[in-house]
Amino acid sequence: MVVNEGQVAEAVRRDSPWWRSPHWAATDRDMLEAAGSQIDYYPLSLANIRSGGLYMLYGPRRVGKTVLVKRSIQALLAQGVNPLQIIRVTVDGWQANRLGTLYEYVVRVLTSSVGDGPRYWFIDEVTACRGQWWSVVKNLRDNTHFGDDCVVLTGSTNQDLDEAIKAFAGRRGPVDDPDRCLLPMNFGEFCHSLSIDLPSVAGLRADELMSARARETWMALAPYTDDLVAAWQTYLEVGGYPKAVGEWRRTNQVAVPTWQALWDVVRGDAITSGMNEVILGAVINGIGVRLSSPTAISGFAEEVGVARETLMKRIDALASAFLVWRNPRADNSGNADLRKQGKLYFLDPLVAKLPQLVNGRSQVDVTRLNEQQLGVALLQWNERVRPGSVRSGDWITHYRNASSEVDFVGKCADLGTRMTPIEGKYVSDSWRQEALGLRNSAIGTGILATRDILDATEGEAVWAVPSSFLAFALSFSGK
Incomplete structure (x- = not known):
């Protein structure tokens, strides 16, 4: 897309309606939709942005980044910013070099009355620019007042982010947390959005889930077991995309246009890269069938009918778009061994359900979705304690040998300490039998994540804790 000065002016005026009216939010489509969702959901991913900072806000499409940006703008206006x-x-779709045209024309013409005063730039979907957009941003930060401004760049793909963040080194201003992430709601946010009456508990770290403090938390949640289990079942059905949650609250179902829009996101990049919709559907379905199991890529590719390299590129693209995440196998030291078969999971239950919704495929087994979302809870926790971990690093792994397997082991992204091992078994009875694999493994200790059984006996090597308890406690900061 070629963008000249006239098109820049049109785009900025369209996307900055507060220039014309202080009441812009009353007619803004995104803000009206968020207000009409009837859910209490205000993520803090852009909290405390400041002049001079260069922030990168990333996460999947349809997750609410645009609404979050507009709410941040509302807050700045309320503080009296011009x-x-x-x-x-x-x-x-812009050519990357047109970001320079954007800066120059906005400063010289559209906002010239501000002079050299500080500006707040919110540049959406910069990762969808064509070309090395990070080089243009780096040049602007080095050579213009753009380096003194507050700049928020948003993107929906992890592709090239490592290159960009490397280019931004020393140019991100006096801020400690320039990387910001917005993922689908975690379980705690989901419960809050649906106004489920649950106790306030202190967040737990991923390395203290069998501590004395954890035991106190599990006991505090025990009287609410029925409510938490019911909420967790709903979460596995609906997922954490705000629009889907809002529709579920109002109508007890996710509307067809909502999951269709999510499917359009998934297939858009695939079709652009030359993969047809039928094959893409087979890839998504194949990942769903393999949830909780190590994935042999060669056999998967043969099943789908594409070359191994083609399948790998498609999985890489889905991971870059924050739709799929990898759980590699751990070596004997607990570090990821990328030579061994890893597992693939979706980042949200609604994505996992797309083959069923779009093509009438078999429903994903709830026990596999349960395991997936336990892993996602750990992923989200890691991102909170160390921003950027969701896009780089293999912190969450699984253990496997000839006789046993543990679904989630690994290290905490902030301190490097060992996580409490978790084996997901969505059961309501015979939990001790199910725990034998964990108990008899080389790890020997950890938590069996059940449906509704709690047994946290002090001194026992394996505790039984409902999955909903674990996800709920991990939903808070845990720092």
Whole structure:
């Protein structure tokens, strides 16, 4: 897409309606939709942004990044910031070098009355620019007042983010947390959004799930077991995309246009890269069938009918788009061994259900979704304690030998300490029998994540804790 100065002006005026009216939010489609969702959900991924900072906000499409940006703009306006100091523009499909045109024309013409005063830039979908957008941003930070401004770049793909963040070294301003992530709601946010009456508990770290403090937490949650189990079942059905959660609250179902829009996101990049919709459907379905099992890529590729390299590229693209995540096998030291077969999971239950919804495939087994979302809870926790961990690093792994397997082991991304091992068995009885694999493994200790059984006897090598308890306690900061 070629973007000239006239098109820049049109795009910025369209995307910055507060320039024209202080009541812009009352007619803004995104803000009206968020208000009409009837859910209490205000993520803090852009909290405390400041002048001079260069922030990267990333996460999947349809997860609410645009609404979050607009709410942040509302907050700045409420603080008395001049509307012309706040610039938002969506640059999806732009040539990267046109970001320079954007900066120059906005400063020289559209907001010239501000002079050299600080500006707040919200540049949406910068990762969808064509070309090395990070080089243009780096040059602007080095050679213009853009380096003194607050800049928020948003993106829906992990591709090239490592290269970008490397280029931004020393240019991100006086901030400690420039990487920000917005993922689908965690379980705690989901419960809060649906106004489920649950006790306030202190967040637990992933390395203290069998501690004395954890035991106190499990006992505090025990009277609410029925409520938590019911909420967890709903979470496995609905997922954490805000629009889906809002529709479930109002109508007890996820509307067809919502999951269809999510499917459009999944297939858009695939079709652009030359993969047809039938094969893409087979890939998504194949991942769903393999949830909780090590994935042999060669056999998977043969099943789908594509070359191994083609399948790997498609899985890489899904992972880059924050739709799929990898759980590699751990070596004897607990580190990821990328030479061995790993597991693949989706980042949200609604994505896992797309083959069923779109093509009428078999429903994903709830025990596999339970395991997936336990892993996602750990993934989200790691991202909170160490921003950026969701896009780089193999912190969550699984253990496997000839006779046993443990679903989730690994290390905490902030301190490098060992996580409490978790084996997901969505059972309501015979938990001790199910725990034998964990108990008799080389690890020997950990938590069996059940459906509704709690047994946290002090001194026991294996505890039984409901999956909903674990996900709920991990939903809070845990720092």
